[in-house]
Amino acid sequence: MDTSVKGLNKWANAHTNFWLDTLRIVLGIFFIYKGAYFITNSRDFEDLIAPVSNFMGGMLTFHYIAAAHIMGGIMIIFGLLTRWAIIAQLPILMGAILINLFGEMHMGNFILAIVVFGVSIFYSFYGGGKHSADYYFKMEK
Template sequence: METISKIELWADTHHPKWIDFIRMALGLFILYKGVIFIANTGALMEMMSNSDLQFFNLALAHYVAFAHLVGGFMIALGLLTRFAIIFQIPIMLGAVFFININQGFLSVSNNLEFELSLIVLILLVVFLIYGSGRFSLDHWMKNHPNW
């Protein structure tokens, strides 16, 4: 627990202001991907109909949609950022290593989905360490505890 406190203290003292705008853009991008994921439910259902584990796939699809919508919104606002990121990282690990890796790096056929997934995964790890920053609801609530 002491190590986590040291990492958080270091991140708070070495957190540039401009990186908060990257966090906001990351959250909005994840929110956008959640909306796109929900909009393409027909393709998702077709993909799941060929599978033996239909209930598991349906539960996984609901988890991904909910985590992207709520987590993206929370990351963009800077509200419980590390908590929201913890729910995003398994999704992005699955996207990078199980879904998009078969397409290949810089492949034209997948519209750079692998590269986007890898960049989002790296940014999630960065913000898991750095936290939400000064332009966030977490920072505002820490400075105004009795509001």
């Protein structure tokens, strides 16, 4: 199998269905929700990153997470630059998993972070699929 982006796109377009598009849209909505949640509950976010706040700038991290979740979520919903939007989410998701491992363990958050990370890894390879802006713009050429 061709492992280039073009080869991955061909495979994704041949194996697409509406369930995968629906899952991609739900993932995008989830990221927008989490970004908005971080903005409206900034104190909770500060408490969440307290175990690792010495290693990364708190406000820089806060703004990166909120912006990446909201803008990435919008891009994922429409399937616009899906792989790049997902790649921007991966460090955040890894941080969510690590915070649960090394900070106070919240099993529900830990499982949610692992599931979202797994789905994101899938879409980083799969891309937006046939029913996405990526596919539409590719076909316009």
